[in-house]
Amino acid sequence: MKAKVLINGYGSIGKRVADAVSAQKDMEVIGVTKTKPDFDAKLATELGYKLYCAIPDKERVKAFEEAGIPIEGTILDVIEEADIVVDGAPKKVGKENLEKIYKPNKVKAILQGGEKAKDVEDNFNALWSYERCYGKSYVRVVSCNTTGLCRILYALKDFGIKKARVVLVRRGADPNDDKTGPINAIKPNPVTVPSHHGPDVVSVVPELKDKIITSAVIVPTTLMHQHTLMVEVESEVKREDILEKINETPRIILVREKEGFSSTAKIIEFARDLGRKRYDLPELCVWEESVNTLGNEIFLMQAVHQESIVVPENIDCIRAMLEMEDDKFKSIEKTNKALNLIK
Amino acid sequence: MKAKVLINGYGSIGKRVADAVSAQKDMEVIGVTKTKPDFDAKLATELGYKLYCAIPDKERVKAFEEAGIPIEGTILDVIEEADIVVDGAPKKVGKENLEKIYKPNKVKAILQGGEKAKDVEDNFNALWSYERCYGKSYVRVVSCNTTGLCRILYALKDFGIKKARVVLVRRGADPNDDKTGPINAIKPNPVTVPSHHGPDVVSVVPELKDKIITSAVIVPTTLMHQHTLMVEVESEVKREDILEKINETPRIILVREKEGFSSTAKIIEFARDLGRKRYDLPELCVWEESVNTLGNEIFLMQAVHQESIVVPENIDCIRAMLEMEDDKFKSIEKTNKALNLIK
Amino acid sequence: MKAKVLINGYGSIGKRVADAVSAQKDMEVIGVTKTKPDFDAKLATELGYKLYCAIPDKERVKAFEEAGIPIEGTILDVIEEADIVVDGAPKKVGKENLEKIYKPNKVKAILQGGEKAKDVEDNFNALWSYERCYGKSYVRVVSCNTTGLCRILYALKDFGIKKARVVLVRRGADPNDDKTGPINAIKPNPVTVPSHHGPDVVSVVPELKDKIITSAVIVPTTLMHQHTLMVEVESEVKREDILEKINETPRIILVREKEGFSSTAKIIEFARDLGRKRYDLPELCVWEESVNTLGNEIFLMQAVHQESIVVPENIDCIRAMLEMEDDKFKSIEKTNKALNLIK
Amino acid sequence: MKAKVLINGYGSIGKRVADAVSAQKDMEVIGVTKTKPDFDAKLATELGYKLYCAIPDKERVKAFEEAGIPIEGTILDVIEEADIVVDGAPKKVGKENLEKIYKPNKVKAILQGGEKAKDVEDNFNALWSYERCYGKSYVRVVSCNTTGLCRILYALKDFGIKKARVVLVRRGADPNDDKTGPINAIKPNPVTVPSHHGPDVVSVVPELKDKIITSAVIVPTTLMHQHTLMVEVESEVKREDILEKINETPRIILVREKEGFSSTAKIIEFARDLGRKRYDLPELCVWEESVNTLGNEIFLMQAVHQESIVVPENIDCIRAMLEMEDDKFKSIEKTNKALNLIK
Ligand SMILES: NC(=O)c1ccc[n+]([C@@H]2O[C@H](COP(=O)([O-])OP(=O)(O)OC[C@H]3O[C@@H](n4cnc5c(N)ncnc54)[C@H](O)[C@@H]3O)[C@@H](O)[C@H]2O)c1
Ligand SMILES: NC(=O)c1ccc[n+]([C@@H]2O[C@H](COP(=O)([O-])OP(=O)(O)OC[C@H]3O[C@@H](n4cnc5c(N)ncnc54)[C@H](O)[C@@H]3O)[C@@H](O)[C@H]2O)c1
Ligand SMILES: NC(=O)c1ccc[n+]([C@@H]2O[C@H](COP(=O)([O-])OP(=O)(O)OC[C@H]3O[C@@H](n4cnc5c(N)ncnc54)[C@H](O)[C@@H]3O)[C@@H](O)[C@H]2O)c1
Ligand SMILES: NC(=O)c1ccc[n+]([C@@H]2O[C@H](COP(=O)([O-])OP(=O)(O)OC[C@H]3O[C@@H](n4cnc5c(N)ncnc54)[C@H](O)[C@@H]3O)[C@@H](O)[C@H]2O)c1
Structure with a gap:
């Protein structure tokens, strides 16, 4: 049944x-x-x-x-x-x-x-x-942002997360919302740092308590959220190891600027071309070129399709x-x- | 074969x-x-x-x-x-x-x-x-704009078009174009009136020579073009007759604000919900509430999905x-x- | 006193x-x-x-x-x-x-x-x-839109206005409004044609009753409104005569695309360069290149600085x-x- | 002379x-x-x-x-x-x-x-x-972004900067630019992390070599850039001390959301109301509510008027x-x- x-x-x-x-x-x-x-x-x-x-x-x-x-x-x-x-x-x-x-x-x-x-x-x-x-x-x-963060942090968890710093650039409204702005502004939202997104991740992953700091702004776009992560881990780590972990983690895909993924608009175009209903892209998208390490710190940028993740x-x-x-x-x-x- | x-x-x-x-x-x-x-x-x-x-x-x-x-x-x-x-x-x-x-x-x-x-x-x-x-x-x-105009003028042709006046509000760039603007401006394009869109219609419909006047601006949106038509016809005409003609004409559909179609964003949401690949909507969309007549003049607003029409x-x-x-x-x-x- | x-x-x-x-x-x-x-x-x-x-x-x-x-x-x-x-x-x-x-x-x-x-x-x-x-x-x-229309119609009045047709492309929100959208849509507003802007002009100029037809959309920009006018007058008229009338009318100025006025953004840049407080531009701006005539019909495009007109x-x-x-x-x-x- | x-x-x-x-x-x-x-x-x-x-x-x-x-x-x-x-x-x-x-x-x-x-x-x-x-x-x-960073880091320098992490959300085009987009996208620019903005700061402040990590995206707005800073310093620091240092540093001002500064749009409105020519605001603007500390890490958000800083x-x-x-x-x-x- x-x-x-x-x-x-x-x-x-x-x-x-x-x-x-x-x-x-x-x-x-x-x-x-x-x-x-x-x-x-x-x-x-x-x-x-x-x-x-x-x-x-x-x-x-x-x-x-x-x-x-x-x-x-x-x-x-x-x-x-x-x-x-x-x-x-x-x-x-x-x-x-x-x-x-x-x-x-x-x-x-x-x-x-x-x-x-x-x-x-x-x-x-x-x-x-x-x-x-x-x-x-x-x-x-x-939420969509928290889900995106949870996924990527799962991929990184084996490196031993000491401190994850994240800036979220949020879409101002969903594509079907023709009332909400802003039309031409960047809005700190919330204006306080850290934002509530860190504690929201902790509601799912209590072990990250005090280990994730987030900050967020809203911008005039409808397609996707974008996150920049700077994550300190226990020890030195290599870029390839991160890419491997991302590849192993369900529901995260890598996109490459050199293949045309220069923005959230191009990612959505890809989803449209895939023939997905409503161009949904529940997979978290990480820009491969953005993945980098310096000593024991990991850097990357990702995009979240808020409507479907x-x-x-x-x-x-x-x-x-x-x-x-x-x-x-x-x-x-x-x-x-x-x-x-x-x- | x-x-x-x-x-x-x-x-x-x-x-x-x-x-x-x-x-x-x-x-x-x-x-x-x-x-x-x-x-x-x-x-x-x-x-x-x-x-x-x-x-x-x-x-x-x-x-x-x-x-x-x-x-x-x-x-x-x-x-x-x-x-x-x-x-x-x-x-x-x-x-x-x-x-x-x-x-x-x-x-x-x-x-x-x-x-x-x-x-x-x-x-x-x-x-x-x-x-x-x-x-x-x-x-x-x-072009997309000319195709949209040709379709609607076909629906209206039996009323005897004397003079069609059209203002086109064009999308600034396609959704996958992340380079072209404007971000915050309205651009006459061309700045001369009438624009070339009228003669382009005439290239398809020679009998409309000197009977169609167009003017166009570009605005910061990616989803669809929008047209306002004011069309003088041979004799007095009733709203229902126009709606009937539109209903008879292939590839034109009526959308209603009262059903939620308050903007091009809502029309695209509808196309997404339909499950169309890439949310394509080759059908010209006419707002039913906009269809109106005063004496022998017809008014209406329509939206053109530039990528697929x-x-x-x-x-x-x-x-x-x-x-x-x-x-x-x-x-x-x-x-x-x-x-x-x-x- | x-x-x-x-x-x-x-x-x-x-x-x-x-x-x-x-x-x-x-x-x-x-x-x-x-x-x-x-x-x-x-x-x-x-x-x-x-x-x-x-x-x-x-x-x-x-x-x-x-x-x-x-x-x-x-x-x-x-x-x-x-x-x-x-x-x-x-x-x-x-x-x-x-x-x-x-x-x-x-x-x-x-x-x-x-x-x-x-x-x-x-x-x-x-x-x-x-x-x-x-x-x-x-x-x-x-209102700002009605004021802009009243001014230009005053400049044209001596030609004997028979029928003025106007499409208004309205800014979605004022520049200091960071809540109102749309971010990416064109909204008929109102969805019915003619819009209330015509009767609003008539509230000032009763003699234009039944002689002005307007239609309006809202777009994602904050700087200015834009209007396209197509005005039938009593008899044939020459472009130079219109330019002369515009030049004689207070609070209307001509801007030229060939001097860099390719959009509302450039007009505002001009007002900023003038050193106006808050870049206010109470003068109605008509694009000179847009002014044109065909027989007894006049065409032109204008921009309205909604905050100051x-x-x-x-x-x-x-x-x-x-x-x-x-x-x-x-x-x-x-x-x-x-x-x-x-x- | x-x-x-x-x-x-x-x-x-x-x-x-x-x-x-x-x-x-x-x-x-x-x-x-x-x-x-x-x-x-x-x-x-x-x-x-x-x-x-x-x-x-x-x-x-x-x-x-x-x-x-x-x-x-x-x-x-x-x-x-x-x-x-x-x-x-x-x-x-x-x-x-x-x-x-x-x-x-x-x-x-x-x-x-x-x-x-x-x-x-x-x-x-x-x-x-x-x-x-x-x-x-x-x-x-x-550049405008680098100037903004140099100023705030000067205010923070006495706390002993160990590592400054910055995410820059950049305006897509200047207000008078009606050609450049994007209209509806977030673009990593550059897609690699760290971005060149860190080394650019170092060209001015060599002592920050290896101590500043930046990452940047471009968004569809024209008014200002926005930066989020997360700065680790030598020892624990109090919020009031940071505010004091900011107050002492030339060309940085504090703005408060509770006074209406909810976005870059409101900051520009303020500059317009001040009567500044072209609404120029060469002062770096730091949101007071965003200034915060956790142990020896400082957080804040700031806005940069790119045209005048x-x-x-x-x-x-x-x-x-x-x-x-x-x-x-x-x-x-x-x-x-x-x-x-x-x-
Ligand atoms: N849209 C996103 O990007 C997104 C992403 C993740 C999570 N969410 C969350 O999902 C939830 C729904 O958001 P959404 O974007 O789908 O909203 P929505 O506005 O698109 O849809 C809400 C729906 O709920 C209906 N509704 C209104 N009052 C109701 C009631 N009393 N009982 C039942 N239904 C009612 C409305 O008619 C509408 O169909 C919210 O909690 C939101 O935060 C949204
Ligand atoms: N996009 C629209 O809204 C739209 C609507 C109707 C008509 N059109 C017209 O359709 C045509 C194509 O426009 P588009 O929007 O699809 O453009 P596009 O930029 O999306 O695609 C053009 C394609 O042509 C390829 N190309 C470049 N040089 C080429 C060459 N020398 N030979 C063959 N292919 C080449 C490019 O790689 C690209 O894939 C244009 O004439 C345009 O005016 C476009
Ligand atoms: N902004 C424009 O583009 C524009 C152009 C022409 C005409 N108008 C008209 O001007 C009027 C004002 O619009 P605005 O854009 O200046 O609005 P606004 O929101 O910028 O300002 C309204 C002001 O009124 C104050 N206020 C609120 N309730 C009040 C009350 N009960 N008594 C007195 N003041 C109160 C608010 O605090 C605010 O300062 C409206 O009728 C509007 O339609 C606006
Ligand atoms: N606009 C900003 O936000 C900003 C901020 C900080 C720094 N900058 C930098 O300032 C510089 C100028 O940028 P801008 O925004 O003022 O550009 P701009 O396009 O507004 O102005 C450039 C001017 O240079 C003129 N010009 C073109 N070719 C020239 C030549 N060969 N010799 C002399 N002048 C020529 C153009 O006519 C134009 O007037 C750039 O290096 C830019 O990166 C710009």
């Missing part, structure tokens, strides 16, 4: 997780929810998803009817069937949903990176905390929470294969 | 036409050319395209070898096999290729919108000049030039079906 | 009007208001303006004290002294202020373009409605409402001279 | 240095050069600068005449009068000018940051290498090279006072 997954909040993350669940052999989507009858809602039904109104409210239900988009009811009509809910609601709403809907209805739930570490039982990254989240009920898949993590998180597969690498492999990831 | 198509210049347009040719039953790609061994070259070979060096030059051939990307030779090694070449070289280079390669090698050729009307035998739009280009040897598929036109152009199908609507239907267009 | 002007809302427009009032011989700023103690508030006091809290609220007053920025009280402590208030509050708040503060306190008031025509006695543009607003109590200085209009409006000068051209001349405008 | 300064290349840097020289009591501009008769050339003559053609070429001279912009001759007609030339030519052209014009004509010359350290006698920053450049003939004022440095460099003032702090004070800098 397939695990029954309900997607609550069919937005940027929700719609991708829905498609990723559908691509797996061991799970299925029993429904997706929307708050408004827009083109995404329509497409959901065309893809065969059963559509529910995310908010049990008459006016909202009527809006779907008026728009000619058939819904099956509200979330309350389907929640009992679910083995697990993947929450894709906006920042902070996930926590509300957890308290008001998931807990009272005794259904397991995955929250996303917009929620706080302290509001869940544990924090998920497939490489670092799969075992820890095994069988748990309320887990958060960490957490999608395979949500799939693995489902398997862990529902105890469907106890070997994290097997889950990762199943997920990657179903999603046709490069590795 | 399938028509043998050579793609000379596997760039933004070339790679899309290659995939579109491959999707048809009556034609096949016998080779694609690149000038440099970048990731696009690599992906071409992975897709099974035979790769040739676009420029018969030893140094360039060597560069492919050194990059470990196998090529079959240069364009001169394959040109004789071709029934037709689709030129996808940069602006102005197409004309050079025509004179130096296609004509001497007596192969039919399609040039793109970056070339001039006067350098070819005729100018192609599937709706307007399919019959005229039938059997011809050197034809230009007009000419792709199905290239396919129909091949059929016309090689006399493979004498009914334009049948060709359009074949193309649309193979490319899975909405209509 | 100088006219006593209170600036309520020392934001983008308010701070410029304050400086412009101070530059005149016949009026003075008796106070400016802010809602928050930010760097603009601090600079206001450093410039010698008496600062008041815009909202009579204890918490807000305390915030100024805590920030170490001395204020003189709240708006209610100064309003009685004022001969006129220039409202610079955000869109829609101006109307509230009118009803709740200005009318009850029986003080004349100028509202800005974010308010509605119907909420005031009349609508002001120095060239068109100076006389009409003479002595009135509640007048709106129309209405500033001299506010000054003239004060003179009209307070009956300080009954010849509009004399007021315009005084204002221009004090502000060092080109013409 | 005032020092006679020739500005060769009246572009972004050249025009600012010209104005800054004119503002000093002990030096004067004897001429400025341009290659083309654009609006900047015209404004130069309106400001009273004697204009020369930068390239001794008949065609170019004629172009000025045809445009109606009077020139005094070519650079060769004025070079002998000059005590020193400030070169403001584009990247790499400065070196050519040095070899072909300045050295043969035995005139001292200042090159800008686009040139290489090895092509000059020494590299200038007022705080670090004033004495070293005293009396020298061919000196480079380092090197301007006062050029003035001091003139004084040093012409041996006009032997105390760097006195020169800095004179310059700052004449330019009305905050400090």
